[in-house]
Amino acid sequence: MRKITPSEITLENHYLSRRQFMKAAGALTAGSLWLAACKGSETTPTPPLEGGTPPPEIAIITDELGDPANSLEDIINYNNYYEFTTSKTGVAELSKDFITSSWTVQVGGLVHNPKTYDVDDLLENFQQEERIYRLRCVEAWSMVIPWQGFPLASLLREVEPMGSAKYVRFETLYDPEQMPGQSSKWYQWPYVEGLRMDEAMHDLTLLATGIYGKQLLPQNGAPIRLVVPWKYGFKSIKSIVKIDLVEEQPTSLWMAAAPNEYGFYANVNPEVNHPRWSQASERRIGENKRRETLLFNGYAEEVASLYTGMDLRENY
Numbered sequence: 231m232r233k234i235t236p237s238e239i240t241l242e243n244h245y246l247s248r249r250q251f252m253k254a255a256g257a258l259t260a261g262s263l264w265l266a267a268c269k270g271s272e273t274t275p276t277p278p279l280e281g282g283t284p285p286p287e288i289a290i291i292t293d294e295l296g297d298p299a300n301s302l303e304d305i306i307n308y309n310n311y312y313e314f315t316t317s318k319t320g321v322a323e324l325s326k327d328f329i330t331s332s333w334t335v336q337v338g339g340l341v342h343n344p345k346t347y348d349v350d351d352l353l354e355n356f357q358q359e360e361r362i363y364r365l366r367c368v369e370a371w372s373m374v375i376p377w378q379g380f381p382l383a384s385l386l387r388e389v390e391p392m393g394s395a396k397y398v399r400f401e402t403l404y405d406p407e408q409m410p411g412q413s414s415k416w417y418q419w420p421y422v423e424g425l426r427m428d429e430a431m432h433d434l435t436l437l438a439t440g441i442y443g444k445q446l447l448p449q450n451g452a453p454i455r456l457v458v459p460w461k462y463g464f465k466s467i468k469s470i471v472k473i474d475l476v477e478e479q480p481t482s483l484w485m486a487a488a489p490n491e492y493g494f495y496a497n498v499n500p501e502v503n504h505p506r507w508s509q510a511s512e513r514r515i516g517e518n519k520r521r522e523t524l525l526f527n528g529y530a531e532e533v534a535s536l537y538t539g540m541d542l543r544e545n546y
């Protein structure tokens with residue numbers, strides 16, 4: 231058994247199903263990623279099977295809490311992407327022809343060195359890392375996703391924020407021809423999100439470009455999207471075209487749509503309920519039993535200090 235990275239594996243059917251994982255979990259040491267039952271490897275020869283095909287290579291990816299990553303199938307077929315549809319199972323089909331090539335991201339505002347980046351250059355010039363993060367939707371479902379990407383901080387440093395920059399504002403593409411959901415008058419398009427400067431500079435804050443070692447698919451926010459694992463999923467804005475450093479707190483699409491339900495911070499907090507439902511527990515996609523929601527989605531050790539002295543109930 232050897233430790234490998236998610237991108238070393240390309241065939242998603244090499245992963246154990248969650249049910250298989252639960253059986254195997256007891257037998258394995260906790261780790262982030264293990265390749266087991268290595269077909270054809272010298273160390274673990276596969277026993278001949280009677281009349282059957284040999285088992286495939288099996289890899290288990292877990293987060294640092296030991297929970298298995300969701301399958302690629304789950305991750306690419308159960309999505310929130312309101313630019314396409316409000317149906318979670320309909321996004322994949324409706325977004326399949328979305329054009330994500332020749333994509334640029336304009337970074338500006340209160341910076342000394344504004345620049346428009348080609349996503350291909352971002353992939354080349356910023357060291358891509360593997361990050362296995364929990365994603366907790368405000369609707370109380372969650373997944374574990376093995377992302378590839380790079381810290382937002384490394385991009386922000388390059389454009390040299392001015393001292394007056396207090397927040398970062400992100401914008402998704404506006405293109406109603408390609409994104410049928412943008413014809414909906416219920417929301418103010420384009421999708422906008424924001425972070426406070428220290429949140430944006432935190433090492434956990436990722437600009438994601440891939441999942442399971444493959445480029446992002448449109449339904450997951452291709453070609454580049456934000457991932458802020460300690461906040462509700464809606465902060466993790468997809469298909470970004472513009473990043474601005476600003477002085478005033480940005481108003482997100484969700485704050486504009488329902489200010490009493492969605493605040494600027496949106497930190498995962500089991501003690502602060504959504505006005506219409508409890509946030510104390512969640513359903514991990516692929517599991518039946520609900521699990522308890524963790525403060526800051528389990529990243530309290532890393533991020534709680536960002537909020538010392540703040541009333542987390544008031545600043546929801």
Ligand SMILES: Nc1nc2c(c(=O)[nH]1)N[C@H]1C(S)=C(S)[C@@H](COP(=O)(O)O)O[C@H]1N2
Nearest residue numbers: 309310311312367402421450463464466468
């Ligand atoms: N532009 C944009 N970004 C978005 C959304 C959206 O509708 N539009 N949905 C958000 C919500 S509510 C969640 S839970 C996550 C879901 O990400 P996933 O589909 O990749 O799992 O994306 C977030 N980013």
Ligand SMILES: [Mo]
Nearest residue numbers: 367368463464
């Ligand atoms: Mo969400």
